Amino acid sequence: MAKIRDVIEDKMPDFVREAKDLFEEDYDDFINSYDKIYKRTIRLNTAKIDREFVAQSDLSLSPVPGVEDMFYVEDELLSKHPYHHMGLFYFQELSASMPVRFLDFAPDATVLDMCAAPGGKTLQLASKLSPEGELYSNDISVSRQRATVKNIERFAVENAVVLSEAPEKLLENFSEYFDVILVDAPCSGEGMFAKDSSVLKSWSLDNVKKFSSLQFEIGVPINDLGFDNGLGRYSDEVISASNRVLPHRYQALGHYFILLEKKGSQEKENPRYENNSPPDYFVNFCDDLGYEYKDGYYFEISSKLYYTHHKIDRHKGLRVLRSGLLLGEFSKGRFVPSQAFAMTIKKDEISKAIHYQISDDNAFKYFRGETINDKRDKGYHLIFVDDYPCGFVVSDGNKLKNKYKRDWIQG
Numbered sequence: 001m002a003k004i005r006d007v008i009e010d011k012m013p014d015f016v017r018e019a020k021d022l023f024e025e026d027y028d029d030f031i032n033s034y035d036k037i038y039k040r041t042i043r044l045n046t047a048k049i050d051r052e053f054v055a056q057s058d059l060s061l062s063p064v065p066g067v068e069d070m071f072y073v074e075d076e077l078l079s080k081h082p083y084h085h086m087g088l089f090y091f092q093e094l095s096a097s098m099p100v101r102f103l104d105f106a107p108d109a110t111v112l113d114m115c116a117a118p119g120g121k122t123l124q125l126a127s128k129l130s131p132e133g134e135l136y137s138n139d140i141s142v143s144r145q146r147a148t149v150k151n152i153e154r155f156a157v158e159n160a161v162v163l164s165e166a167p168e169k170l171l172e173n174f175s176e177y178f179d180v181i182l183v184d185a186p187c188s189g190e191g192m193f194a195k196d197s198s199v200l201k202s203w204s205l206d207n208v209k210k211f212s213s214l215q216f217e218i219g220v221p222i223n224d225l226g227f228d229n230g231l232g233r234y235s236d237e238v239i240s241a242s243n244r245v246l247p248h249r250y251q252a253l254g255h256y257f258i259l260l261e262k263k264g265s266q267e268k269e270n271p272r273y274e275n276n277s278p279p280d281y282f283v284n285f286c287d288d289l290g291y292e293y294k295d296g297y298y299f300e301i302s303s304k305l306y307y308t309h310h311k312i313d314r315h316k317g318l319r320v321l322r323s324g325l326l327l328g329e330f331s332k333g334r335f336v337p338s339q340a341f342a343m344t345i346k347k348d349e350i351s352k353a354i355h356y357q358i359s360d361d362n363a364f365k366y367f368r369g370e371t372i373n374d375k376r377d378k379g380y381h382l383i384f385v386d387d388y389p390c391g392f393v394v395s396d397g398n399k400l401k402n403k404y405k406r407d408w409i410q411g
Helices: 004-011 013-035 051-056 095-101 120-126 142-154 167-174 197-202 205-219 280-289 339-343 361-367
Strands: 041-044 061-063 070-073 089-091 110-113 134-138 160-163 178-184 226-236 256-261 297-301 304-308 320-323 325-331 334-337 353-356 379-385 388-395 400-402
Touching: 004 013, 004 197, 041 120, 095 120, 095 178, 110 120, 120 134, 120 142, 120 178, 134 142, 134 167, 142 160, 142 320, 142 339, 280 325, 280 334, 280 379, 325 339, 339 388, 353 361, 361 379, 361 388
Parallel strands: 110 134, 110 178, 134 160, 178 226, 353 379
Antiparallel strands: 041 070, 041 089, 061 070, 160 320, 226 256, 297 304, 304 325, 325 334, 379 388, 388 400
């Protein structure tokens, strides 16, 4: 198999010329970096686990030096591990995690992830926000944003609104609203040559110019969406002289990002949170579970019940895929809880809980969507594996009917 360097130098003279001008004496190191073997990395869901959990587990991981929540993956089958499906970690390229690390904002900030799908940076932004914060995750592609919805459900993110709109459309609702805006713009992808051969084959200067125009188009609304003194992080995978992450200097793919600050004298008013009480059917369901529902704002869309820490409604009229935490659906006189709701409950917050160890056959039956022979009191129970929530079951007194979300089931 030909080396990537050889393919580039044989078939991509425009790229070689640009790279030599940019890197000068570092050119050989740079071009050879495309043939390095890059290990995959995961980022921990720090709302649930930490390095101590990893050290005590059987996961084949090695820590990334100087990055507390990231690990190199030593087992390529890790993506099939139940912990992944339980939202304990997320596969994210090391360099892709860097832009959010350099963003410093208050836990109650209003944050926009402009080009969010499939949601890796949305999850990272959420980890830096308190329940008082607001996170809007937007991507123009509805199909790709469905992956974002799934990921925020796994990670138990409660304060995110998932949108699918063109950037200029957001201005109708969010003029000068956001404290922080992250734009992970589409790019010509030179940083991805080592990972994806299709990017290598499709590269051309014409494509570089096309993506440059697209990035400008996406970036134009940023100034008007941001509040005075707010921050904007603009990132992509194009190799640039102002890179913070260069592939020949780090064990990571190339990544470029810049920080923009909107200067002004306008002061933001202190927020006034609007809360309410949940409907009786949800109160009764929580009582049966032995779960104390949270204070906050409850609202219904059709027959579905949602929760946010406080009323969030600036996104009215936009294409919304998810608005806060989906608690479940009231249908035919009964409440059916959601998978998303299950993932937010901690082991000490609920009475009707069933605990299995990861090595228990019943745990694997649950992830496969099978019925479990386990006698429990009738009604809903929440399954925990190694003390982390996985989803609901319904007991008939003799066996447990599996309520694990269908598109999460592992074969």
